Structures are given as structure tokens and as C-alpha cells.
Amino acid sequence: MPLGLGRRKKASPLMEEEDGGERSALSVSQGGGMPGSSLSPVPPGLPPPAPALRPRLVFHAQLAHGSPTGRIEGFSNVKELYGKIAEAFHITAGDVMFCTLNTHRLDMEKLLGGQIGLEDFIFAHIRGQKKELEVYKSEDSLGLTITDNGAGYAFIKRIKEGSVIHRMQLISVGDMIEAINGKNLIGSRHFEVAKILKELPRGRNFTLKLCEPLKAFGMYIYVCVGI
Template identity: 50%
Template structure:
């Protein structure tokens, strides 16, 4: 039998000396929380292929790239075949796309590549009418197709499709804003070809979660912490266990994501969360906020768009002022930097 950690051995001694059972359980739980705060990779989350597979657990990842690599291993699929992941919904629902935060009881569904299709589109207007997101691991995706747009005339273009290439130029490895830039640069009136890969859609192997998967200490711990903390993933950084998002965080992240879509034609909840974090650190002066965004993201679409910067500052300030119980955000220094 493996030797118990020293802290747990001490707790066990206290229990033998008559410590109340409830107090003992709380001490053990506090020890578990301390350990996972030191190493978030100890946590495990339930995962399943969206088109059907037994449930398993994924752990030992500290960022988005490592998560996709681990998903390929535990699900026995090629990492390059994974298009995206949804949370708590096996359908191709891009509103459930995994972002930068995973709650402890979230269930991850993995969508892999299905049919490849080539579509010829006439760019009759400046914008073709799609919102682009990405999976954080080198694949740009159609988030939504706007009604009555150029893209809406082509029923083959659907939410969840991976934009593989445009006019023969590979988009694999490109961020959403880079793909949006390519589409925007195409002259109005020309025909262009886009190769799309749609997610696999068979659902015949889906089974109730409670009947599938193996319980582990790590997955039990994740559910013990459910509703108390979240796992924060950064595209190029390390994972961190943070407090559950506040009402301000949830509202602000959605509003920022909406602004990214309105100005840039992209949606990225992970980027939106990071922008809110920057605001929490730099909410005293707009110049500091803008400079931090430019340094953090190095995205010319954001740093050169003064209207977007002003809109972000104004909207976040409006949300802050609308919550009279909100503490001074500028005093919060517990949000780690991220570089996209």
C-alpha cells in the first residue's frame, strides 16, 4: 500500500485521538484543495466522443494544446482529427464550445473530422456573413452563419465546419482573425473556393454518463470542488485553479465577445475572458488598459482598432458601474497574464 502524505498521516492521527468526524472530513478536503491548487493537472474530467464512445477521463494537461493531445490519447483518435470540444452537450452547438474555463463537473464532448466539402462562393458583398471562432489548437471554425447573407445561400456552410483552406491556401494553424483577414481581403465580385470539414455526426453509441466511465480519485475531487472553483486554461500558458466566475465576469465576458464579433467577425470566449482580466488589473486608466491589450495579444486587428478599444473600455466601465456591490477592480491582482 502506498505511503500516505505526511499531512494526511497527521490528520489520521488526529482522527484516532477523537477529532469529530465532520471536522476530520473538512481537514482532509482542505488538504485535497491545497494539493490541487499546487498542481491543477491532478484534476480529471469526464470525456466522450460526441458521435459515440465509452466515457473515460482526461487529466495531466496544463493548456489547450496539451488538452487536445491528451484527448487524442485517451480516446484513441488522432489529435489532428479533433475539430473542437463542446461542454455538456454532444450536439454541434457552438454556444457550448470549450473556452478558457472548465468547471469541475463539466463533461467534455470531442468532435472529430467527418465529411470534407468544397464550396464555390461568389463574394457579392464586402462581408460574406459568417462569424469565425477557433478551437485554440490551430483550427478556425464557422461559429454562425448570418441569415440573408452571402454564406447563407450555401447550405453546405454550417456552424461547426472547420475552414481548411481558401483558394488552395491552407488555413490549418491559423487563428480566427487571420482567416477573417483572408476573407476580407478578397475583392468583391470574385468567386473563391473554400474547403470545409464538418464534424462527424453519428450518435448511435451514446450512452448515459452514469453507466459509463471509471471513477478515479482525481475525478471525484473535481466533483467535490464543483461550484467552488474552475480550471482556467491559457492557450500558451499554464493552468490555474481560480474562483468561480462572478456575475460581473459572466456578463462582461459575453459583452466583450459580442464586441469582438461586431467589430472583427470573430468570437473567442477565451480571449474575451483575458480582456476582462486585463480590465480588472487596468481599470483606472484607459491608456493603461489599451497598452496592456496591445502587449498581451499582439493582434493588430485589436491594437489598431481604436473604436473597438474605446467600445471595450466603455462597455466594461458601464457594467462595473451598474453593479454597486462590486469592489474596486483595480485592486485585484490575482489574475495571471496570458500571451496569445
């Protein structure tokens, strides 16, 4: 789908999932999505402008763990964006887990969703260390909010304080869920992953295979000192 107009929509949260993943189509607005600053739409009844007359949209991006700044252009959906990021930084599109806007931090309120502003700076979070954990489901709710990136990766958006997962202190916001009990979940939507988690029997162990976003060296030092 081509880039178009749109306003940010905040989805209502659910217990174990959130219909707030990055969308497959992207719309563009000026001024970071501020009201009244959208690109002018084509008047009704008129054909869209010829490709040569359309504005050239160029965005700046970095890898969230640290990199030079790259120029990204020529995309109209999330998968194409990941492909352009991969080209700019000489990685594969499958390395990109998700993107945040205007911050390199794991701020889930800054996730790239269905809209991007012309002045927004893109930070791409890429695959880092893998981990496999055994979790005991002592309660019906694990305390997770799951979202996805619109390109086949479901990851943890929020962890409820005091929940089963929070008490483990081994699983973090931003961790991608690769498999549950050996079932590969790459390519699954957030609601599919949430359904599997909900249906796991209480009072039993299950295995989670996760991949965390790549961290800068200094971030690893901080984590080690805090233990």
C-alpha cells in the same frame, strides 16, 4: 501554463471574426464556473504546493458523435487536452476540431473556452467529411463569424441569417476552414482567416475547402430526410 483561477470572459463579436476562440491556457473552477465556487488560491507570498499535494483533477469525456466515456486528466492547456483525448479514444490529436461542454450538439454557446468546471462533461468533435465549394461573393460581408480552437483550427461559429453563406445552405456552423483559394490555413488564427475573407474581391468566385465535424449515423439520416 498551469491550471489556475479565472472567470469566463465573453468577447465582443466582430463582423467576420470573433476573438472568442478556445484559449491555449485553461483555468478550473468548481461547480461549472459558478460565482464563489472557485478553487482556493494560494495565499500571497507562499510557494505553490508540491506536486504530490496538488488535487488530482479528473474529467469525463466522450466523442460527440458517440463513444464510451473516457477519463481525462493531466492537462493544463488546450493542446495537452486534445492530446489526452486522443490517447483515451485512440485517435490523433489532430483529429480533434473543438470541444463543447455538457452537450454533444454543435452548440457554439457551449464551446470549451478558457475555463472548465470540475463537473463539466467534455464532448470532443472530431474531423469528418471534407467538402470543397465555390462561392460567389456578391456582397462585401459573407455573414460569417470565425473562431479558432487555440490549436491551429479556425472554424465557423455563426452564420448570419440571409447572408451570402446562409443562402447557399451548403456551409454549416462547426465547419473548419482548411483552405481558401488553395491557400492552406491549418495553423492560422481566426483573425488571420477573417482578414483573408474580408479582402476577397466582391463580384468574384472563390474556393473554400472545409471539413465538417463527424456526425453520428442518425444525424446523417435526419439531414437526408430534411432535404
